[in-house]
Amino acid sequence: MNSIERLVRPNIRALCPYSTARDEYQGPLGIFLDANESPYPTGWNRYPDPHQKALKEQISRIKGVPADSIFLGNGSDEAIDLCFRVFCKPGTDNAIAISPSYGMYGVAADINDVRLRSVPLGPDFSLPAKELLAAADARSKLLFLCSPNNPSGNAFPAAELSALIARFPGIVVLDEAYADFSAEGSLRGRLSEFPNLIILQTLSKAYGLAALRLGMAFASPYIIRLMSMVKYPYNINQSTQELVAKALREPVEDRIAETVSQRRQLAAELPAFRCVRRVYPSDANFLLVQVDDADRLYAHLLADGIIVRNRSRVPQCAGCLRITVGLPSENDKLLTSLQAYEKGDIHR
Ligand SMILES: *Cc1c(COP(=O)(O)O)cnc(C)c1O
Numbered sequence: 001m002n003s004i005e006r007l008v009r010p011n012i013r014a015l016c017p018y019s020t021a022r023d024e025y026q027g028p029l030g031i032f033l034d035a036n037e038s039p040y041p042t043g044w045n046r047y048p049d050p051h052q053k054a055l056k057e058q059i060s061r062i063k064g065v066p067a068d069s070i071f072l073g074n075g076s077d078e079a080i081d082l083c084f085r086v087f088c089k090p091g092t093d094n095a096i097a098i099s100p101s102y103g104m105y106g107v108a109a110d111i112n113d114v115r116l117r118s119v120p121l122g123p124d125f126s127l128p129a130k131e132l133l134a135a136a137d138a139r140s141k142l143l144f145l146c147s148p149n150n151p152s153g154n155a156f157p158a159a160e161l162s163a164l165i166a167r168f169p170g171i172v173v174l175d176e177a178y179a180d181f182s183a184e185g186s187l188r189g190r191l192s193e194f195p196n197l198i199i200l201q202t203l204s205k206a207y208g209l210a211a212l213r214l215g216m217a218f219a220s221p222y223i224i225r226l227m228s229m230v231k232y233p234y235n236i237n238q239s240t241q242e243l244v245a246k247a248l249r250e251p252v253e254d255r256i257a258e259t260v261s262q263r264r265q266l267a268a269e270l271p272a273f274r275c276v277r278r279v280y281p282s283d284a285n286f287l288l289v290q291v292d293d294a295d296r297l298y299a300h301l302l303a304d305g306i307i308v309r310n311r312s313r314v315p316q317c318a319g320c321l322r323i324t325v326g327l328p329s330e331n332d333k334l335l336t337s338l339q340a341y342e343k344g345d346i347h348r
Helices: 053-064 076-087 104-111 129-134 158-167 186-195 221-230 238-248 255-271 292-301 328-344
Strands: 068-073 095-097 114-120 140-148 173-174 197-202 216-219 276-279 286-291 320-324
Touching: 053 216, 053 238, 053 320, 068 076, 068 114, 068 221, 076 104, 076 140, 076 173, 076 216, 095 104, 095 186, 095 292, 104 320, 114 129, 129 158, 140 158, 158 173, 158 186, 186 197, 216 255, 255 276, 255 286, 292 320, 292 328
Parallel strands: 095 114, 095 140, 140 173, 173 197
Antiparallel strands: 068 216, 197 216, 276 286, 286 320
C-alpha cells in the first residue's frame, strides 16, 4: 500500500460501488429495459450519465486537466463532504483548516463527526505554514486551504502553497473558488507533482452559474476514483449537465476583467470614506472592509436594499464587512449609500 492509500478509510478502500447496467452498453439507440424508467419521452425520462463523460471532456479542454483527474459534484460543497467521507474515520481522525476561512469546512467536519483543528492565519492573513504542519498528528487526514481565501480575499503565494503541500503528511484540499480573479492563478497545472493534492473549483463564482450547482475537484485518477465511488450515482442531474455544457461555450473573460477592474476601483474609492478604516488587498471578487461600526453600517446598507456580509464576529475580522463586487451600477449605488451614511452622521 502506498502512502496515499494508507490515508483512505479501510471501508472505502474495500468498497464495491453501485453500478448500472447502462455502463455495459456503449452503442447508440438501444432499447433500455434495464433501469425501470418510464419509456414515455417526457424529455427527462432517462437517468443522466452518472460519469458525466461529455461534460468532463469539455471541462478537461477548458481547464487543461485530464478527464480522469476531474470529479464533478453538486457544488464544491459535495466535494468537501466527500473528502471527509473518503478519508476521515468519524470520531477518530481529524482535519486541519486555516482560520478565518470558508464555513463549510467546519460544517462538513461536524456532520461527519471529525474534529477540525483551526490554525489562525498570520499577520496580514498570511499562510501559517509552520503552525499548520505543527498541528498535524498521525490522525490528521485533511488540510483545508483556500486561496484566494474567503473572507480575507488574499491569495497565498504559489511557492508557499507548493512547499506546504509537499511537506504535509495527509491530503491537502486547496479551494480555488476565486482563482479566476487572481493574478496568482491556479495550481491545477501542477497536479502531477502532488499525489496528495485535491484542488476545488466551482462554476458558482467567475462562471456565473451558481444556480446550476456544479463544483469541480481536480486530483490524481486514484483519488478521483475514490470520490466517484462514494458519491450518489446520479449526483449531477440531466438539466445541469445540459445547461452547463451550453453555458461553457460562452466566454467569461470579459466579465472577469470587468469584475477585477471594478474591484480595483472600489478598493481605491472606499478609503476616502471616514467610516472606512481599512480595505484589505483582494485577489477575489469581494473586498473585506474594516469600518468604524460594522453593525450600524450593515443596518444602514440593508435599509437601502444593499445586502453585504457582516463578518465582524469572525476571528481576525473585527469591524469587517465583506462586500461582493457587483455590476458597475450596483457598485455606484453602494458608494452613494455610503455617502448618505456619512452625511447623516454630520446632521446627528
Ligand atoms: C463560494 C465558495 C465556494 C462555492 O461553493 P459551491 O458549492 O460550488 O457553490 C467554495 N469555496 C469557497 C471558499 C467559496 O467561497
